[in-house]
Amino acid sequence: MKGKTIKEIKIGDKASFQKTISESDVYLYAGITGDINPAHVNEVAAKNTIFEGRVAHGMLTAGLISAVLGVQLPGPGSIYLAQDLKFIAPVRIGDTILAEAEVVELIEEKNRVRLETICTNQEGILVLKGTATVMPPT
Numbered sequence: 800m801k802g803k804t805i806k807e808i809k810i811g812d813k814a815s816f817q818k819t820i821s822e823s824d825v826y827l828y829a830g831i832t833g834d835i836n837p838a839h840v841n842e843v844a845a846k847n848t849i850f851e852g853r854v855a856h857g858m859l860t861a862g863l864i865s866a867v868l869g870v871q872l873p874g875p876g877s878i879y880l881a882q883d884l885k886f887i888a889p890v891r892i893g894d895t896i897l898a899e900a901e902v903v904e905l906i907e908e909k910n911r912v913r914l915e916t917i918c919t920n921q922e923g924i925l926v927l928k929g930t931a932t933v934m935p936p937t
Contacts (some may be wrong), residue, residue: 801822802874802936805910808902814872815899816863820855822892828859854889860927863898864916868933872900873912876936882916884929895921910934 829835837844853927861884865866868879892895897919904913912935918927 800920801873802876803872804937805873805905805907805912805935806903806911808873810905812872812902813899814867816866816871816924817895817897817902818866820859820890820892824859825855825892827858832856832858832906834858843926848918850878852891854891855894855926857884857886857890859887859928860890860896860898860918861929863896863918864900864927864929864931867898867900867916868914868931872902872914873933873935878934879931880911881932882929884927886927888920888924888926890918890926892921894926896926903930910937 825839831841838848838857839853842853865879867878900914900916902912903915911931914931914933916929916931917925920924
């Protein structure tokens, strides 16, 4: 399986991935990364935060962008080089997140693609936005 080469990609191309964030996702992510911040894993402690309850790790949500880039656009064989992120709103357990990427720039001489990346929840609320730089397969 091979993703799209830079010659096959056009400005405006889009791809997406959708997932409902489960309690298991949050605990597995905490265990894998070591990020056991009570805001993610302790409901009693999290009730005293600005979120008034547990939220998913921001980087768990950002990881859904990786699924879009690595599986769909450009897809398998691409190298994720950079990502800037801004976390806009919390993601809660049970939220269904739509991660989307849109090609905004092609740098053919360097084999690079820049994509606008966003994540929204089931209510259409923007929870994350940023820009990714990817090297598509050759």
